[in-house]
Amino acid sequence: MPQVTADVHTDGMEIIELDPADGDLVSGAFDVMTAAHAVDHPENPAPHRATFVAGLSYPPPDEDEAHFVAVEDGQVRALLGIGMPNRGNLHFAWAWIIVHPEHRRKGIGSALVDTYVAYARGRGRTELTLDTHMSWEGGLERSKAGQLFNEHHGFKLALTWINRRCAVDALDAATEQALLEKAEAAAGDEYEVISWIGRTPEELVETMARIDSTILAEVPLGELGLEPETIDAELKNAKADRNEAMGMKIVQTVARHRGTGEVVANTCVFIHDDGEFPDAYQGITIVDKDHRGHRLGLLLKIVNVRLVRENFPHIRAIWTDNADVNAPMIDINVTLGYEIVDAGGEFSRKFEA
Ligand SMILES: CC(C)(COP(=O)(O)OP(=O)(O)OC[C@H]1O[C@@H](n2cnc3c(N)ncnc32)[C@H](O)[C@@H]1OP(=O)(O)O)[C@@H](O)C(=O)NCCC(=O)NCCS
Structure with a gap:
């Protein structure tokens, strides 16, 4: 079973479990979400700062959550959110990863997948998921990066949902x-x-x-x-x-x-x-x-x-x-x-x- 590492160092990059009380890191994480939203799917609702910040301290009562940030040169480059049901479905974990648009294709997302897998496997989870935006006929064109990235890491499409407004x-x-x-x-x-x-x-x-x-x-x-x-x-x-x-x-x-x-x-x-x-x-x-x-x-x-x-x-x-x-x-x-x-x-x- 892989060991869980709270701090991972990869070529000058540090992966740190996000402490909700660390205002700078929390702000940096939110800035990554905002920058990615502007580039990846600006028509969708923007991330909401107060809800994000409060959510870090108040996980859902039926899920254990953890957040990690990838930090390089003192700046948050990427964010990983993990959720694990804690009442039933104890085999299951879900996660999302967002890399700042200016720091993609450098392996940061992959380092966060490793963190996720180690964290969830270390807690006995055997079915792990990752989600991403995709295009749909009649809708807006979305980048294929998330899909290709997930497949690159051995994750296969299990459920497709259509997003409507x-x-x-x-x-x-x-x-x-x-x-x-x-x-x-x-x-x-x-x-x-x-x-x-x-x-x-x-x-x-x-x-x-x-x-x-x-x-x-x-x-x-x-x-x-x-x-x-x-x-x-x-x-x-x-x-x-x-x-x-x-x-x-x-x-x-x-x-x-x-x-x-x-x-x-x-x-x-x-x-x-x-x-x-x-x-x-x-x-x-x-x-x-x-x-x-x-x-x-x-x-x-x-x-x-x-x-x-x-x-x-x-x-x-x-x-x-x-x-x-x-x-x-x-x-x-x-x-x-x-x-x-x-x-x-x-x-x-x-x-x-
Ligand atoms: C998907 C995302 C997390 C990838 O982050 P990243 O740090 O750029 O990923 P990596 O550099 O570790 O890429 C690993 C591999 O994934 C695949 N991949 C990633 N982005 C890709 C792209 N734009 N086109 C094609 N393949 C891509 C490649 O196989 C890549 O390996 P390579 O660079 O050696 O070819 C990033 O684009 C992102 O934040 N997208 C928006 C959020 C999202 O869709 N997240 C999905 C996961 S939850």
Whole structure:
């Protein structure tokens, strides 16, 4: 088993585990993210400084995280983020690597892959992933560097998602209203639609945890070997604490089945608590298997985007990633006005236990 090294020296370059309290290194890391964004995918939402900084100190409660920086001549040249589930899927690790555009093709990215593999293998992980932006037909041209780099390191494409953007006012008011009424008619009287901003109301935490626990079993995962994980009320609340710590506001709309009192459909949008940042992110949308075919997905998304518009007038667009094979979700998104921007790939490599 490889040993984990917190500090690796390669020809004048040092790889250091990032201490969230080290303001200079944290700033240098963020500057690399910003420079790469400007060159690689400037149309996508920019990295958000406060959220990045807070995230270093508040890892997700169901994941262990680590960040490393590659430093040369006192400057951060590249950044590696690693995540490892800590409740289930203990064989799994994911990571992302960003090298400053002016310092590529010098082996820095490869040194960070070595750091990642040593770190994750040293903690018993056998399925490791790396992701990257890619091009998609009808979208913007993206560099093939990430894809070729991942393949160069033996990581194979396991899951492709398409990245779409929707202006919050993509539909004219009459079209949106007509779609909403059609969806309401299809849903009938069996469901109560409930919305909120921020934490899940206490009385819904248990039932929300139940539907969240179905996510990994229901979303397409391609070749990734991920098992469903149980989300209980305690974890749900811990995730809400983290969102607050990171300055994220959640706009959420659910359908509660009147007969059973259970939440059977859910959609949510994540917004930076920052009145100047124009982009928001679509979180999971899920409809329980037994309640599909009633237009609940479309209904909830329209109600939710209206809430976004009313409460966060500075938000101009919502971004979403869908597995390329997720036809029902993509159909809803296209109806709502989502347009292709680019794509992403999750590349995986399996190791012997
Ligand atoms: C992908 C990325 C991390 C590569 O970093 P890097 O430091 O330039 O990578 P390395 O110098 O270690 O490259 C190792 C090998 O990957 C392949 N590779 C990297 N960039 C490539 C490119 N632009 N075109 C073709 N092959 C490339 C090559 O095989 C290269 O070996 P070589 O230079 O001897 O031919 C960098 O381009 C980047 O930050 N891209 C944006 C973020 C991203 O897509 N990350 C993907 C990994 S999570």
